[in-house]
Amino acid sequence: MAGPEKRRKREREQRKKAILKSARKLFAERGFKPVTVASIAKKAELSKGAIYLYFNSKEEIYTQILLSDVEAFHKTMSQIFSRGETASQILYEFSDAYIDIFLNAREQFRTLMNFMLSAEHLNLSNGIRRQIIREMNKTISLIEKILQYGVDSGELNLKKQDMRRMRNALWGLLNGVISLHLFVGAESMREDRIRSNVREGLKTIIAGLTKTSKKKEAHV
Amino acid sequence: MAGPEKRRKREREQRKKAILKSARKLFAERGFKPVTVASIAKKAELSKGAIYLYFNSKEEIYTQILLSDVEAFHKTMSQIFSRGETASQILYEFSDAYIDIFLNAREQFRTLMNFMLSAEHLNLSNGIRRQIIREMNKTISLIEKILQYGVDSGELNLKKQDMRRMRNALWGLLNGVISLHLFVGAESMREDRIRSNVREGLKTIIAGLTKTSKKKEAHV
DNA sequence: GACTCGGGGTCAGATTCTGACTTTAATTCA
């Protein structure tokens, strides 16, 4: 590629990134609907029209942020695997990492949460919504893999048909605890409380799943 | 100023600076004539045409670099004054600073030197050339000020009509020594040799000027 | 249901940029 051409391409990508950066901040603060394209343009020091040279719609901006966040999220969480540890250790680490992301990359987390909480009235096209949900599920199914690994290694005792429910329970535990503390409780205590609550829940669940406790038949 | 407008102005100035930066490097390496506008454009990752949106001619680019260098140079050298010291101390510091600039901002120095060495066949317009020379003279006349200060304080013995000649002799000493070592002598020895040569010359000149040596009448 | 208002999206015109083209001036060679 020629000199000026290369420079132009680079600058075009920088511009795009700048728009996404501005938009991410605004979406994290306010969600989808209240953020106007004009406000994104203003933050990025561009005119509204210029935004449409880089994206086809407000929805597309939101989607790209969401997808890249979900992917980054999934990438981070994937790294938890591939260390020769017990399933319960991995579960603890997974939870820790999840909480870390919440605490350190709050904007990403909020955007994600916002999507989960109100995906239906976001008026994204159905295809896009499904794509994002599929991506999110990839992360959720990591929990299932951990559980499966525990079952395979003989560490955990869990029937095939309960796997999915347990996975959702664990995922729910994480998000529920975090959400609980997001709106109540003092900022200063938040991290400790989230961590200890999650750890406590995990401990009990893992205890209930470990093979040593051989008795189990008390049906629901 | 509005958001996008402010950004545009900023970016325009950045572009201009980038062009000057590329051009300065090339001019320092090769002088005026051999540097083509196309080569400046290439280094700045722009087309030739774009260069002419920021400058009216190759000459103007060169001039702006030269002027800003001369001004920076003069500013640095001016700071030598305004410390309550003897004229000879100030002369030593002035020389040291001059050598420092040569050693640390070689590109600027080369551009300046190049101008001094071949101002006549640079085909700059006469007005511009005179403007730059006037600016350079401001710096040269700093030496005269130092000498005058020495005379006024009774430290130096120098007739009014000899002032200018002495000033030029000192300036010549500096540039002559530097030029000498610029083309001969090993890089590793250069700094030491320049400094010691200049110091030696200064020492002798100052000795010849200090009032204590009262005898003087041996005309040329 | 008419009216207002706010925000998504459009578009004509302004600005910036590109590279092929024209001009100019210096050099070579008959």
Place this chain on the structure above:
DNA sequence: TGAATTAAAGTCAGAATCTGACCCCGAGTC
């Protein structure tokens, strides 16, 4: 000398990017 060649300065039509006034629609108000 002066015609031919060449190389670099400088130009310009058209492409790319950007702007902000404008259009349109849907949601709320009376």
